[in-house]
Amino acid sequence: MSKINIPMPDKRDNKHLKKRQIKTLWDGLINWKNDLETSLMECDTQHYCLDTNELADPIDEASVNSEAQKMLKLRNRDIFLLRKINKSMERIKEGTYGLCGECGMEIAFERLLARPVADFCISCKEENEIQERQRKKISKSAGRTFANAR
Numbered sequence: 330m331s332k333i334n335i336p337m338p339d340k341r342d343n344k345h346l347k348k349r350q351i352k353t354l355w356d357g358l359i360n361w362k363n364d365l366e367t368s369l370m371e372c373d374t375q376h377y378c379l380d381t382n383e384l385a386d387p388i389d390e391a392s393v394n395s396e397a398q399k400m401l402k403l404r405n406r407d408i409f410l411l412r413k414i415n416k417s418m419e420r421i422k423e424g425t426y427g428l429c430g431e432c433g434m435e436i437a438f439e440r441l442l443a444r445p446v447a448d449f450c451i452s453c454k455e456e457n458e459i460q461e462r463q464r465k466k467i468s469k470s471a472g473r474t475f476a477n478a479r
């Protein structure tokens with residue numbers, strides 16, 4: 330068997346994941362990150378060219394005209410995802426990847442495979458979604474941009 334060479338501490342908290350599983354997820358994250366960075370760098374309008382190294386703040390959609398809004402929405406979503414991917418990769422390095430950020434529960438490999446940037450276990454996520462829906466009733470537009478990215 331070939332050596333699994335990914336940044337990961339010897340002593341890690343996410344023992345429920347096998348090294349090989351983490352490697353699969355790590356590779357998936359890297360590929361996803363590369364795809365996003367490529368699409369973010371292919372900018373047709375100078376104004377919306379974003380420095381992905383800086384990971385600039387998402388641009389305020391209200392401040393641009395409607396024709397650019399759709400594109401910006403996608404770009405903001407990409408930036409948001411990139412941040413999540415970077416965070417997930419950091420957590421792999423720390424050995425805390427795959428643990429719920431809320432309750433510390435182990436997140437199953439299958440769930441991570443389907444959603445490599447998952448921060449929460451299913452029950453915490455459901456709770457968050459209920460809270461989010463309640464928030465949305467109060468403020469309809471806020472948070473909608475990133476609703477699909479979660």
Ligand SMILES: [Zn+2]
Pocket residue numbers: 429430431432433434449450451452453454
């Ligand atoms: Zn949880």
